[in-house]
Amino acid sequence: MTIILKTSHLNKVYKLGGFFNRIKINALDDVNLTVESDEPVIISVVGESGSGKTTLAKVILRLVEPTSGSAHVYDRLVAGKGDKPSNREFLNSVQPIFQNPFEAFSSHRTVDTYLSDTAVRVTKLSKTEAVDAMTEALHLVGLDYRDVRGKYSNQFSGGELQRVSIARALIPHPEIIVADEPVSMIDASLRMNIINLFLSLKEEYKRSFLYITHDLATAYYISDYIAVMYRGSIVEFGDAKAILADPQHPYTQLLLDSIPEIGKKWQRKRIALADIEAKEFQFTGCRYCNRCPIAEDKCVTERPPAVKKVDGRDVYCHFA
Amino acid sequence: MIRLNNIVATYTTTRGEVSAVDGVNLEIPTGKIIGIAGESGCGKSTLLKVIYGDLIYPLALKTGSVQYGFDSFGQEVTTSDIKEYWFKRISYIPQSSMSSLNPVIRINKQFTDHLDPSTDKAKVLEDVRAYVQKLDLPPEAIDAYPHQLSGGMRQRIMVAMGTFFNPDIILADEPTTALDVVVQKGILLLLMGLQEETKSTIFFVSHDMGVHYQITHKMLIMYAAKVVEFGDSDIIFTEPLHPYTRMLIESLPTIGDDHLRTGVSGRPPSLWEDLTGCRFAPRCPLATELCQTTEPEFKEYRRGHFAACHYAENTYQSSEIAILYDHHPQNQSPE
Numbered sequence: 001m002t003i004i005l006k007t008s009h010l011n012k013v014y015k016l017g018g019f020f021n022r023i024k025i026n027a028l029d030d031v032n033l034t035v036e037s038d039e040p041v042i043i044s045v046v047g048e049s050g051s052g053k054t055t056l057a058k059v060i061l062r063l064v065e066p067t068s069g070s071a072h073v074y075d076r077l078v079a080g081k082g083d084k085p086s087n088r089e090f091l092n093s094v095q096p097i098f099q100n101p102f103e104a105f106s107s108h109r110t111v112d113t114y115l116s117d118t119a120v121r122v123t124k125l126s127k128t129e130a131v132d133a134m135t136e137a138l139h140l141v142g143l144d145y146r147d148v149r150g151k152y153s154n155q156f157s158g159g160e161l162q163r164v165s166i167a168r169a170l171i172p173h174p175e176i177i178v179a180d181e182p183v184s185m186i187d188a189s190l191r192m193n194i195i196n197l198f199l200s201l202k203e204e205y206k207r208s209f210l211y212i213t214h215d216l217a218t219a220y221y222i223s224d225y226i227a228v229m230y231r232g233s234i235v236e237f238g239d240a241k242a243i244l245a246d247p248q249h250p251y252t253q254l255l256l257d258s259i260p261e262i263g264k265k266w267q268r269k270r271i272a273l274a275d276i277e278a279k280e281f282q283f284t285g286c287r288y289c290n291r292c293p294i295a296e297d298k299c300v301t302e303r304p305p306a307v308k309k310v311d312g313r314d315v316y317c318h319f320a
Numbered sequence: 321m322i323r324l325n326n327i328v329a330t331y332t333t334t335r336g337e338v339s340a341v342d343g344v345n346l347e348i349p350t351g352k353i354i355g356i357a358g359e360s361g362c363g364k365s366t367l368l369k370v371i372y373g374d375l376i377y378p379l380a381l382k383t384g385s386v387q388y389g390f391d392s393f394g395q396e397v398t399t400s401d402i403k404e405y406w407f408k409r410i411s412y413i414p415q416s417s418m419s420s421l422n423p424v425i426r427i428n429k430q431f432t433d434h435l436d437p438s439t440d441k442a443k444v445l446e447d448v449r450a451y452v453q454k455l456d457l458p459p460e461a462i463d464a465y466p467h468q469l470s471g472g473m474r475q476r477i478m479v480a481m482g483t484f485f486n487p488d489i490i491l492a493d494e495p496t497t498a499l500d501v502v503v504q505k506g507i508l509l510l511l512m513g514l515q516e517e518t519k520s521t522i523f524f525v526s527h528d529m530g531v532h533y534q535i536t537h538k539m540l541i542m543y544a545a546k547v548v549e550f551g552d553s554d555i556i557f558t559e560p561l562h563p564y565t566r567m568l569i570e571s572l573p574t575i576g577d578d579h580l581r582t583g584v585s586g587r588p589p590s591l592w593e594d595l596t597g598c599r600f601a602p603r604c605p606l607a608t609e610l611c612q613t614t615e616p617e618f619k620e621y622r623r624g625h626f627a628a629c630h631y632a633e634n635t636y637q638s639s640e641i642a643i644l645y646d647h648h649p650q651n652q653s654p655e
Contacts, residue, residue, distance in 0.1 A: 188572060
């Protein structure tokens with residue numbers, strides 16, 4: 001089986017503050033994920049802001065160097081110490097899609113220049129081959145090259161522009177696409193069109209996705225695996241449908257309870273809101289201990305280990 | 321009753337004038353949470369600005385007026401003089417707390433800087449300190465600078481500012497869109513609690529139908545500068561009259577439901593074009609010849625339930641419509 005994604009003891013420490021009152025933020029704290037499969041998969045990473053999900057995406061995209069640990073994508077080392085592929089080789093197997101398409105494309109350049117640059121520089125195609133590659137990639141996302149050529153980003157709607165950025169990512173035929181909040185800037189009514197596009201690219205075009213999101217409902221809809229993060233640590237990781245049908249970590253349960261779902265009214269109970277983030281990053285025990293309804297003394301002092309459950313999921317809780 | 325009388329609001333641009341809200345005529349009961357939903361650019365924020373009386377160039381109220389249902393010195397307050405009642409009887413909670421709070425002034429000063437010089441500011445601040453605790457904030461939070469607080473805390477400060485003087489009307493423009501789900505739930509529950517206590521009227525703009533389901537009593541659905549449906553939330557979510565409302569409700573996935581979801585395909589019409597007929601017709605699976613040519617009237621189909629659709633009565637009777645929605649509108653032959 002192919003290792004689609006594997007991170008071992010991945011750590012990233014950011015230092016904040018001046019010389020005397022410096023604090024360390026573990027944006028990634030011993031992150032261990034392993035996904036092996038012969039088929040393409042969609043892996044979701046969910047969590048609130050400050051959970052480290054974007055840092056994880058950046059490490060895998062080689063935009064951020066990890067403090068320690070390593071990451072493998074499709075059997076190749078991409079981050080950490082060792083023999084890594086060259087940048088061009090890497091970009092031919094891993095491609096990003098970012099959150100805001102209006103920021104991803106400059107308003108002073110036509111969007112097709114981004115596509116042709118990718119084709120020429122990353123995939124080393126000639127100018128004429130590049131046009132074919134662009135036409136093919138745009139066709140896959142439901143757009144026509146003739147409609148895109150020569151246009152600036154402000155001539156597209158958010159949904160269309162996000163399709164263009166997906167087409168750009170498809171040009172080098174990457175094995176995996178890292179999508180960081182790709183639909184959060186897109187209108188709710190058009191969001192599903194993009195989500196369904198990911199699904200069909202996986203099924204028909206055999207591409208894997210790492211889908212970074214805070215939206216559990218779309219994560220449930222498309223993913224095979226899900227990793228829930230909280231303050232830099234994984235709290236639950238495994239089969240997406242199993243975890244979201246029966247969450248076992250108290251934080252996953254809280255997240256699920258907080259989704260405003262149609263047809264299920266909230267219970268009118270007050271909920272504990274997060275403390276100052278920096279403080280929670282300093283906890284030696286479980287990062288969730290001060291908000292957790294079942295926390296005991298052990299949770300404050302000891303970091304919970306990964307508990308392997310029968311269905312293959314990892315739960316990082318003393319009481320799992 | 322809050323009355324919106326034939327409101328047409330336009331933006332002046334270099335290309336000319338464009339109507340972002342085009343003929344809204346409604347009577348809205350007070351003491352309720354009224355949800356306003358629709359896609360970006362449908363005019364929901366513009367309608368809110370008109371109600372707030374915040375009519376600054378390029379926005380202008382072309383025709384119509386708002387009657388707020390309260391009067392001063394025997395004169396009914398309308399759009400022209402609502403500004404005098406800002407924060408006292410009508411207030412506004414914006415989406416982005418970071419760009420609304422002044423970053424270099426402490427929050428306590430921002431709470432009191434609009435008050436009369438004659439007011440006892442120390443006394444007001446004491447009350448504010450007590451009040452913010454109702455929103456689960458520590459009283460010291462108001463002595464901080466905005467950047468020292470987390471996004472959720474800042475948004476609760478905005479809610480506190482908007483509700484502190486106990487206004488009759490609160491306008492909330494996507495107040496929780498930028499927040500995480502857990503924080504969003506916390507803040508919405510607090511807002512619902514406050515509304516029940518004070519019986520104020522809240523206009524709540526959001527594009528998240530799930531949020532609307534949780535908190536609103538009434539729903540107002542907008543599409544391309546028009547109101548297409550208005551009624552009780554319970555009914556709107558179970559038996560919507562307008563096909564657009566149904567598509568909005570059914571477009572997002574829910575956990576535990578593996579049913580294939582499709583978004584609303586296509587995009588709203590440009591308001592610059594000459595719009596004839598029903599504005600939703602090009603994207604509607606039920607559209608017929610009539611829809612292309614004649615604009616449907618916005619009328620009351622059931623008690624308190626208004627819609628603008630030629631087939632509003634058919635829509636909710638036929639259950640097979642749901643099957644139609646699963647297919648691409650362009651593939652459908654008109655009935």
